[in-house]
Amino acid sequence: MADDVHEEKARPGRRGLLAAGAAGALGAVVAGAGTARAEGAAAPATPQDRTITLTGKLPTGAPDFVYLPFDVPAGVRELAVSYRYDKPTVPTGTPGNSCDIGLFDERGTDLGGRGFRGWSGGFRTEFTVGRERATPGYLPGPVRPGRWNVVLGPYQVAPQGLEYRVDVTLRFGPPGGEFTPAYPPERARGRGRAWYRGDCHLHTVHSDGRREPAEVAAGARAAGLDFIVSTDHNTSSAHGAWGPQAGPDLLILLGEEVTTRNGHWLALGLRPGEFVDWRYRSRDEALPRFARQVKRQGGLVVPAHPYCPYVACQWKFGYEHADAVEVWNGPWTYDDESAVDGWDAQLAVALRDGRSWLPAIGNSDAHSAPQVIGSPHTVVLAEDLDRDDVLDGLRAGRSWLAESAAVRLEFTATGNGRQAGIGEALAVPADAPVDVRLAVSGVPNGTVRFLTDEGQLHQESLPADGAGTVVWRTTASLAAFVRAEVRHPRADGTPGRGNAMGPDLPWGPMAALTNPIVLRARTRG
CATH class of the missing domain: 2.60.40 (Immunoglobulin-like)
Structure with missing residues (x-):
């Protein structure tokens, strides 16, 4: 794998040239006078935007995740990242190039570490991250100096290899205000012990959906749902956007669809802002660690669409750490039939062995129109309409699956x-x-x-x-x-x-x- 890094400095305009000259002329004065400023002198100029370009070629068989480090100096208010890669023609039946992208900050790229700053998969070709705001899928927050990493996820690599170019633009200036997340409440106006309808697998513009959170909430209300769970792929960035969409009539729980290379799983009922890592396969034996992370906060681990025929979607981890399984995902198809058959077989084995059986749930997995929110959904018997009661009902299997509220x-x-x-x-x-x-x-x-x-x-x-x-x-x-x-x-x-x-x-x-x-x-x- 060949990697190249080079910088392209933005060409300053006339005003920038004048400011740079003035700053250079006054350098000795400022250095000698500490914080004092010569009378009539201009303030030090803000550095010009600077672009770092990262290029390389990945061979077939490249690692699941490729990290491209770059250094962020002090004074950067925002990062702007764009990328592209080649898509050569391949023979019929041969995978072509497909590459995801994300970002880790100066705190590092350790699995389950604190450096995660966002993921957009293959849905976006550019994004920005700053203290006050960020592109959906990415986390607003301080842009601190240090070594950051763009992460590429070469989902598929053609026989010719995958050539990429990533441009990271450093934008200097005051950091701006602080982002204040608006998390949804954990309780809505319920009916006491009753059956509540909910869709536990939904996507927004914060991953690969095209609906804003407000549109998803409106769709849930139109479908007659009492609760929903936010499950964007591999990011918690939507969590802080749901507060204004909740209300006495709609409970909004937080979660994530954890998209690994050996299947997807739903982390349901996460605490606000909680991120669950996805960078592992079954053979890495990392799932138990992240399942424990979810369960410690009272959440559920739910394998999603376990028989989905697409690349990396079929479930390969087993069900030892699962709290339920999604056997019905969107419109009814052959893979749902297989999922129900597999789940049914597990019921008999669990009861024979005196073990707990695995409940089934159903969700729409709706991303964009015309996919219908709430078709299907899960109807759960809960003590009331709040986070813990709904999760308890799902965990106990006090639930049934419906194609609609009709x-x-x-x-x-x-x-x-x-x-x-x-x-x-x-x-x-x-x-x-x-x-x-x-x-x-x-x-x-x-x-x-x-x-x-x-x-x-x-x-x-x-x-x-x-x-x-x-x-x-x-x-x-x-x-x-x-x-x-x-x-x-x-x-x-x-x-x-x-x-x-x-x-x-x-x-x-x-x-x-x-x-x-x-x-x-x-x-x-």
């Missing part, structure tokens, strides 16, 4: 004089009858499915108006858990069959999905 359901299991709801356990004699009941509305001509550790054991169609109640009987000896799905009709109008084979999905798109009710067999007496 879908409503109630799901219970009753046996031996007891009743349990979603995410709860019902302990009954092994052979005691258990009536499983689902009341649903908002899915015209839909199909209700009841699934256990054995698979689907009951299917029933809904009428044209989309409302109905389905009851099915089982026992704890036959089912370790029961969960429900509500599906739309398939494209050909049929309800679908669980063992169908062919080029199409065996079922229509998901309309609603519940976490399980666990059935525990106990001896009589």
Whole structure:
């Protein structure tokens, strides 16, 4: 890898030349007089902007992250960074060049360290960072002297290599005012113990979305949501922008989508300004460290779209450190079907081994129009509409997934004089009858499915108006858990069959999905 660094000094205008000459002529006087200034002398000139250019070529197989150091002298009020790289033609099926960018300050580039100043991935070609303001994705704050680093993330490198050029312009002058973040409150006006609707995976202009926070908040309200979580990629810069968008009717929680080279995960419920590092792969064994960071502050670790087919999106870390898993991401597709199947298999294994089972959640992952905020979302039973209660409900699996607020359901299991709801356990004699009941509305001509550790054991169609109640009987000896799905009709109008084979999905798109009710067999007496 070849790297070159050179400086290009901006050419001063006539006024700058005069000021520079005056400053040079008075240098001895100022030095000899301390803070005194000769009568009638001009103030020392502000240095001219200066540009540092960093160039090089990365080969195929370059490191995941390439650091380009540069020195910042005293007196810099703002950094302006721009970059470009070549995109040579490649054969069909061969990855072309794709390169992300971010910034670390003089505090260093250590994994999990304090030097992080922002990340824009491949979404922007230029950005600025100053004390009072910064481009979305980057953190405002002091521009202190020392060695800073631009970080490149060569996501894909063509066989010809990747040639890059980064221009860092140092702008001198007074530092400006101090940025004051406006964090959202951790409580909204709730309804006490109730079901609350929320989208836990959303993006803004602070990463690769095109919506401002105000637009996302408006979209959440229009979707009938009670809460949302801010999850921009690899940055906390949006945290301080959400305060004005929250209100008694909308709880806004803070988070991050941690985008690693072996999958993405959601850090939900972060404390204001908290940053979670993403610069590792599964083999680096760094995930446990950052999972602990999130859990120490009461947050959740949630693998996102684990079967997404795109480069670096599929989840390769396992689920040992996860608190939940995102099984439904945006419009229903094949990878969601795979995610639900994988999650369902984990349920059976966890209950067999007496371990805690992993709750499912669903989110829109909306970035820009026409992606719909709140489609899908998660409906959680919480003690009230505040940060800790919502996170507790998600962690416990007291939740179900809905494509929109038009879908409503109630799901219970009753046996031996007891009743349990979603995410709860019902302990009954092994052979005691258990009536499983689902009341649903908002899915015209839909199909209700009841699934256990054995698979689907009951299917029933809904009428044209989309409302109905389905009851099915089982026992704890036959089912370790029961969960429900509500599906739309398939494209050909049929309800679908669980063992169908062919080029199409065996079922229509998901309309609603519940976490399980666990059935525990106990001896009589």
